[in-house]
Amino acid sequence: MIRMNRFSRYNLIAVTLLVIIGFIWIYPFLWVMFASLKTSSEMFSAGATLLPENWDLSNFVRAWDKANFSTYFFNTVLYAAAATVIELFKSSMCGYVLGRYRFPGRNLLLGLVTATLFIPIASIILPQFKLVQALGLLNTRAGVILALSGGSGALYVLLFTGFFQTLPDELFESARIDGATFWQTFRLMLPLAKPIIATVVIFQFMSTWNEFNIPLVFTLGRPELRNMAVGMYAFRGEFSVDWTGFAAGTTISIIPVLLVFFVFQGYFVRGLAGAVKQ
């Protein structure tokens, strides 16, 4: 009884605090959503006011057409999904091996991966571009996907390495006794890494979804291969910017990302914070 009361008291304070700060926190977010329903002059003059005077859906229509979202939506989903799957695939495999096996060059690889994590790489797009060109993959979806999933991943590898390293050895022992092959053991262990998988999926999906440099640069000869983040730049003209169209475009394009977060949040709850529940 006393316990319950104490936690209820905590909740009153904490929830109040979280609601107030939370509102401030997502206020800019709401502001974008509502700005997409305003006229451009209202958006600039309304200050803090959220609700538009007249609800105007034309921004969405314009955003969809002008930013080519109907064409780009498919590309965006494809790029984000493919890059995420590849990222997951390569970083989990690499992390698994690094976490469980000792082999020549292992320390060097770990050291390099760690070091590059800390080096800011400025304007690497040019060398990447030359590489993709040399591979003959310019103006193909494959080139974009490759570049999207190639440039990141050091952190993810370290995440998986650490995870597999901390799995209890008895697990592997019993797998071995059961006669599981290398591949079968990996198949058994991978699902245990759900929290890491969730982290990779969310961060990688989010960053590829919003990435505009790579999809732009590697598809210059074929504009129909671009994604929505590139399309968003259609609102910036030579002399003026269509901010309300941009806001509408933003609203359209971030909703799927939030959905992904909602879906995978389950894994977060279990994986990242689950320990507390036990």
Next chain:
Amino acid sequence: MARFSTSQTAAAVPLNGRIKKRRTKSIPLIQQVAGADRFWVMLFLLPFIILYTSFTLWPLLATIIYSFFDWDGNGPLELFIRLENYITIARDPLFWLSFRNTLVFALINTAIKLPLSLMAAILLTRKWLWGQRLFRTVYFAPLVIPVAMAGLIFQLLLHPANGAINDLLTSTGLVQRPIDFLGNERLALLSLVIVSVWQIFGQYMIYWMAALQNVPEALYEAAELDGAGEWKKLVHITLPIIRPVAIIILFLAFVNALKVFGLVVTMTGGGPGFQTYVVPYFIYTQALVDFPFRYGYASAAAVLFGVTILLAVTVQGYFVRRAEADRKDYGV
């Protein structure tokens, strides 16, 4: 199966790249590759190594090569000028101002975002809290807004003429005259810091949540039996246990803050004056904005900056090792 994932340190440990050095006495965690496994190990490493070499290591190497040339990013590399770019950079006051601004930004940014996100993470992992899912999503949300949009929103919200924040400050009488957050040379960088904290907050919140798994629930339960309050639990249990991981998150936070770019472009364009020029923005303007492009020069700036940071990280490496030693002591 889920038993194992929850009873272990899971996502927290991996933030540490030097984990390989740690070996528990009783169980050898790492086994030597032998037999047929050799093939599998190679196969498993291959995808990552290929992509990593081509898309991370090679561009890095190329940047170093470019830095020795007078090159506009176009055509063949012909004008080898040895260290001239570096000599010019060393005397370029704008580079050093950018350097200083970047460091100041990263330090303040880290100093604000880490404690705040830690507090949020602790609060949002309390099992008694109502509406966990909702709050987590709310605090995570800014991360998904494209940076160009985020920049615009805050340009408007911080605006001295009719921005929401100044409206609030003046109407409550907190300030007499509206504050020009992005125009004032002392406030502009700080405003960028705050906005970037807002944006990136969710990411560190998640890192901290991962770190908090290191804390066995049993410890809390024992403490509760002893009648410890939340504050005591925080100071005597949570913080000491997550300390080693905290140091790694700290590195990551600081280094990521050094890469600040998008918000500068969209919110201040480096202004007022050059007060918010940061190194990535400096590199960008040199390489790609101001014609004729100075790609070689920009590459030299990138290398110089990168090497300095790497040196700093190496020094920090000392602390990493200490952190690991600490962690061993706690037996987690």
Next chain:
Amino acid sequence: MKRKPLLIVIFLLIAAAAACAPQTVEVTRVVTETVTEEIEVTRVVTETIEVEGEEVEVTRVVEVMTEEEMEPVTLRVMNWSQEQADFYEQVAAEFQNEYPHITVEWDTLEQGQYRETLPLMFQSGDSPDIFFWLGGDRVLTMAELLDQNWVAPMDNTVLPDDFYDRWPEGSFLEGINVVNSLPYSFPFNDNFVWGPGYMYTNKDVFRAAGLDPDVPPTTWSELRTTCETIAENTDAFCLAVPLGNDLQRTWYPLSGMNFTDSFFDYQQGRFNIDDERQLETFNYLQGFFNDGLVVPGNNDKDFARQSMANGQAAIYFGGAWMPSVFAGYEVPDLDLGVFPPVMPDDGRAGSLRQSFSENKFYISAQSTHRTEATLFLEWMTRPDGFFATEYLAQGFGTLPFSDMGQYVTDEGLLQVIDVANENNLRVAYPEPVVACADVAQSKAVSNANSLTRNWEFIAMSEALLNGEDFSGTAAEIAEAKNGEFLTTLEEEAAAGLMIGVECFAFPEWEDITQAYDSALYETHQMPASDDS
């Protein structure tokens, strides 16, 4: 200049096109070719044409082109005027009506992305056939583009004889858009109306302040009084001034009427931000900031314009393109005034620089369709063609190769043209490259500007926002830039270039409000030869 519309319908004979004289109309043209086994392409064209006032129906058999020439060609055109994307689609369709075998794909990108990706496209050999480019220094752009191997000349075998007559005289200059008598580009926006320097007002704010919106301030003191009245009588601010590099929009008209809109003094041949006339202009502008007459904040151009359009400010200084920008702001009842910039109290003492060479469209050196690209540019620049008439009618801007008076309908743009015509704001400055050919190879100016890009504007903005004295910074900037300028010149002269500060100093240009007459070049002192 005017072409009969029927010419548009005639399928082009590549070889004969150059011979198409504009006045003599060839009514029928049957060309027989020896047809081997090739597939013969013939068309029977029935059309109504006008011959000396009478309509005649003619049926012609047109043997159009050899199979090879008819092969469908796709031209890629790229620029960064994204707001005109719909227009470009119409342009491509119209063009294809006339040249069915040429498909134009006009792609637009955001300016920043465009500048970043165009070099990459050239690197990959995948550049657009026709690209848009504006260099930092417009005079040196041609040299830079040639240097980078980006540009090819137009195919002048398909250009009509009167092609050059479409532009005002003096539009084509060797070294600027012509090299070895071959045209590489053409002035796209006119150099008389087009450019910064106009004073745009929100007339409703004037009315609210009790001022006559049709009697604008004309002098510096009047502007100041007007601003004080507006501040007293309304909630609005007087001026909307964009900062950072965008400060140029306000700076050019003020400094241009007081001295020069260039940070380089072509009379003395030096960087001039420390000149007392420049400081005078700066201090005048700073007075508005210090007294709260300017919309506060570190605003960019978009914010400044929006605040004027929405009635938060009364006056915005901007370029000739502003009417179409304001039109896009969805402020339907904006009552826009367009006026000449304000003059110093003791009269106009300077001029804006007439930018000689608004050359914007170039043919890529990598294009395999140089002829088709030339055909497109020729079609695009027809004075009464679809492109010109629609471009002007939609108020996108001004064109030097068409009759603006005839086709511009946009109220605001018409006012802009009036203001320009009445005030002669822009004059031709001396062009160093015309005085000394080797200037095209010199990096003196570009090195000085590279010390810190846009240094003057950025430093002025900072001082304006924070109420600081600027003269010290100005001296510092001028010293650094002039130092670099002179050092580079010396090095270059030592390396054998025929160059010296004399190439950049034109003391014989006595009255800066008047154009530097081309005859003056003959009196210009040239650098001493170093050949010995």
